[in-house]
Amino acid sequence: MHYQKFFPLLLATRFIRSSSNEKSLSLMIRVCFISILVATFALTLVAAIMNGFEKATHAKLKSIHADGTLTSRGHALDYSKLSQVLKQEFKDSILAASPVAFGQLLIKATTKHATPQLIALKGIDATLEAQVSTLHTMLLHSKPTWISSFSSHGLVIGNELAQQLGVTLGDTVILLLPEDDQVESTKITLSTKEATITNIFKTGINEFDEHVAYCSLDFFKQLFNTGITQVNLALADHKNENLVLQALTKRLGLEAYSWKDLYPALVSALTLEKYAMWVILTLVTIVASMNIVALLFMYITQKQRDIAILKAMGMHRSSLQLVFIILGMGITLTATT
Known part of the structure; x- marks a missing residue:
């Protein structure tokens, strides 16, 4: 058998x-x-x-962005109250939160015929931002440190932007931004502010390295009066990030999106x-x-x-x-x- x-x-x-x-x-x-x-x-x-x-x-794109972001689309947020809600009601879903202020301005070198470049300036809390993204690991210079780079008038810019401006660590740049109350004016008057390049980062994404710069929240308040408009989040569970973001939108009434929503075509x-x-x-x-x-x-x-x-x-x-x-x-x- x-x-x-x-x-x-x-x-x-x-x-x-x-x-x-x-x-x-x-x-x-x-x-x-x-x-x-x-x-x-x-x-x-x-x-x-x-x-x-x-x-x-995904790792490259995720490294320069937080897991999730809350935004008010230009309206100032009360970060102290918002952080309390996140800690009390979403403590199991959110590991850390970092406030962000966003504005746009022109930047140029101090040379005579320097060409201004339009950039997005983000005011951040360096300590909190290091908990929600890995941008602090992409600095080209070890000194000053990530925290020390955000001095009173310090500016952290991308490698591509530094090459276009022809500046390096310690150089002074000029920031050009429109003055307030010019809605009815036919001419736009630009105010100037000097800043110092305290560090340079390189993410490997040219669009980001060329058009984004960071400064401290205190320095940002000297330039703009918009206040905090975004909150970056570090999520505990990446598999259910959409559910967490939907819950945040429903509870807070703010738009919540992940880093994938910034690059829908690529994903x-x-x-x-x-x-x-x-x-x-x-x-x-x-x-x-x-x-x-x-x-x-x-x-x-x-x-x-x-x-x-x-x-x-x-x-x-x-x-x-x-x-x-x-x-x-x-x-x-x-x-x-």
Whole structure:
């Protein structure tokens, strides 16, 4: 009885060994083996590359942004009350929060024919910001430290912006911003303020390194009177970040978004590209698998006499089918492993 259970396996092994004496079948088996091997290798390689690229891109973008952000779209926020609500009602979901003030201005070097550059200036609390993002790890200069870089008139700018302005650590730059109460005026008067480059960061994203600068909240208040308009958040559970952000929006009445919402086209493109590659590779694998089917049909055609003898000896049809299934699976598993 035990012999009968393993008979299809033994017969399939016998067929494979006997095929080495038949050149056409031997060549067909090699072609099937190589095609499945190449398809499996391509599938594994592309999947690893795509996953690695997606993770690297997400890590790069996530490093310069917080997990989540609350924004009032220009209206000043009462951060002290807001932080109390976050600590009391969302203490399990939010690890840290950092206030941000946002404004736009022109910046230029002190040279005579310097060209002003439009930038986004963010006023932050350096200590709290280090808890919600990793921007403090991207400074090009170890001294001064991240905290010390936010002095009274200190400015931390991107590497691309520093190159365009032709400035380096310790240089003075001029900030140009419109004065208040110019709504009805036909002319815009710009006030000037000097700042010192206290550090330079490099994220590797040119758009960010070229158009964003940071300063302390105290220095920001000297330039703008808009107050705190954003709060950056470090979330405890990244898998349920959408649920947390929805709960924040419902409770606080503020817009809440994640770093992925800032780059919807890029995130969608990466996802679509990943799916497209999987479809293409699946088709390649199917084509390679068709070789196995063709091989089995060829094998059955050439083994018709042997099959007839086995059926005459009382072998069941299901057992014969199992022989060729084992034969195909053996070639496939050998190639894929």
